[in-house]
Amino acid sequence: MLSxxxxxxxxxxxKYYGALRKFVKIQDDxxxxxxxxxxxxxxxxxxxxxxxxNVKNVLAEYLAAGIxxxxxxxxxxxxxxxxxxxxxxxxxxVGIGELMRTASFKDKARKALGLSAPADGExxxxxxxxEVIGASTNKRVNxxxxxxxxxxxxxxxxxxxxxxxxGKDQLQHLELTRRFARRFNSxxxxxxxxxxxxxxxxxxxxxxxxxDGSGKMGKSEGNCxxxxxxxxxxxxxxxxxxxxxxxQAPNSPMSEPVANxxxxxxxxxxxxxxxxxxxxYADCSIRYGDLKKQLAExxxxxxxxxxxxxxxxxADESYLRRVVRDGAERARARAxxxxxxxxxxxxxxxx
Ligand code: TRP
Numbered sequence: 163m164l165s166x167x168x169x170x171x172x173x174x175x176x177k178y179y180g181a182l183r184k185f186v187k188i189q190d191d192x193x194x195x196x197x198x199x200x201x202x203x204x205x206x207x208x209x210x211x212x213x214x215x216n217v218k219n220v221l222a223e224y225l226a227a228g229i230x231x232x233x234x235x236x237x238x239x240x241x242x243x244x245x246x247x248x249x250x251x252x253x254x255x256v257g258i259g260e261l262m263r264t265a266s267f268k269d270k271a272r273k274a275l276g277l278s279a280p281a282d283g284e285x286x287x288x289x290x291x292x293e294v295i296g297a298s299t300n301k302r303v304n305x306x307x308x309x310x311x312x313x314x315x316x317x318x319x320x321x322x323x324x325x326x327x328x329g330k331d332q333l334q335h336l337e338l339t340r341r342f343a344r345r346f347n348s349x350x351x352x353x354x355x356x357x358x359x360x361x362x363x364x365x366x367x368x369x370x371x372x373x374d375g376s377g378k379m380g381k382s383e384g385n386c387x388x389x390x391x392x393x394x395x396x397x398x399x400x401x402x403x404x405x406x407x408x409x410q411a412p413n414s415p416m417s418e419p420v421a422n423x424x425x426x427x428x429x430x431x432x433x434x435x436x437x438x439x440x441x442x443y444a445d446c447s448i449r450y451g452d453l454k455k456q457l458a459e460x461x462x463x464x465x466x467x468x469x470x471x472x473x474x475x476x477a478d479e480s481y482l483r484r485v486v487r488d489g490a491e492r493a494r495a496r497a498x499x500x501x502x503x504x505x506x507x508x509x510x511x512x513x
Contacts, residue, residue, distance in 0.1 A: 164194075164326055165185065165195075165328070166197045166202075167196075167197075167199060167220050167224075168202045169200045169202075169203040172216075172223065172390050173223045173389045175386070175387035175461065176379035176380070181329075184363050186228040189233045192325070194234035195237075195321060197238065197489075198217050198238050200239050201240055202313060203216065205304065222482070223390070224236060226472040226475055231485045235489050236486070236489040237492070238489075242320075244498050247501060248497075248501050248504060249309070249313050249316045252315060253312050256312050260341075261308050262291060262308065264335070266310070266311075266331065266335070267308060268290060272293075276301060311338045312342070318336075318358050319342070319343055319358075319500070320501065321493070321496050322355070324358055326339075326358045326360060326361060327363070330367075336359075350508070354503065354507065369425070372386060373386075373422075374419075375419035375422065376419070387461065389469065392469075396458060396462060400454050401454050401455075401458070403419070403422075403423060404419040405423070405450045409443055409446045410446075420450070424436070424440070424443075427453065430457065431457065435456060439452075
């Protein structure tokens with residue numbers, strides 16, 4: 163089992179319920195590998211000092227959330243140089259066209275060019291490709307952004323991972339990984355790479371809504387709580403969450419912003435607390451301010467210990483160094499074997 167998190171900042175609160183908490187639960191039962199994708203973060207040309215700080219934060223949050231480096235392998239992507247070499251090799255079997263049609267590429271390329279997303283179906287592939295290739299602007303879309311899916315496929319294939327828990331937005335990348343694995347196997351007439359699948363945790367997927375009334379909690383949406391938010395900041399954000407004018411008649415349906423608050427409450431609070439507010443909503447006695455106060459305190463009960471552990475871990479440089487050194491050693495053992503095999507299969511052979 164392998165999963166990576168791009169080093170672009172702190173974990174949104176949603177990542178805890180959607181990913182970290184689940185990872186902690188399965189680390190006893192699977193050969194789990196978690197890594198910080200710092201090379202992927204380079205695709206958006208981050209500030210170097212900021213990138214390093216982000217890598218440390220992501221690492222500290224993995225550990226603080228309860229991932230145990232004795233049980234799971236935790237490593238930094240760039241500590242495994244075999245990944246970079248195999249990225250070059252695999253790119254020889256990846257089409258520019260298929261990469262350009264990837265939804266995440268279109269999204270990020272538009273951002274890089276300062277274009278807004280077209281209304282559904284309004285733009286042809288050709289029009290988009292013209293914009294990307296076009297010389298009409300001094301902005302550019304870097305090649306790393308285009309080959310992002312190759313690098314992700316290599317992360318997975320070099321470890322021969324079979325289970326890859328990813329969010330919905332990453333399913334297309336996983337599909338490409340399977341396609342590249344099949345293509346490699348069939349081109350060279352080998353049965354070398356297994357085809358990885360999404361890890362099924364069972365149960366319904368957890369969708370953690372944002373605080374601004376619509377959509378999910380995400381870093382880019384300005385609706386986001388972070389796992390390491392200071393209590394004062396977190397309370398303020400929750401108190402500012404979008405609501406409505408309140409139920410006008412008993413048992414009214416809920417508006418989306420209010421339903422979202424209840425979803426958050428269900429994730430964090432005790433069942434009797436949730437029931438209390440549901441009843442209050444049903445009989446119109448609810449005060450959203452009370453609900454938010456309760457919600458903020460219950461979230462803090464979960465996040466306070468994590469935030470404190472993050473601070474301790476970040477202060478312990480020698481511990482962090484030990485964790486990533488051990489992790490890199492284990493990840494490299496597998497990666498170097500795969501790279502040896504791949505070079506041999508492709509005909510890069512010694513004398
Ligand atoms: N692209 C993933 C994301 O943005 C991060 C990632 C990189 C990843 N390599 C991976 C996830 C390999 C799973 C497996 O969320």
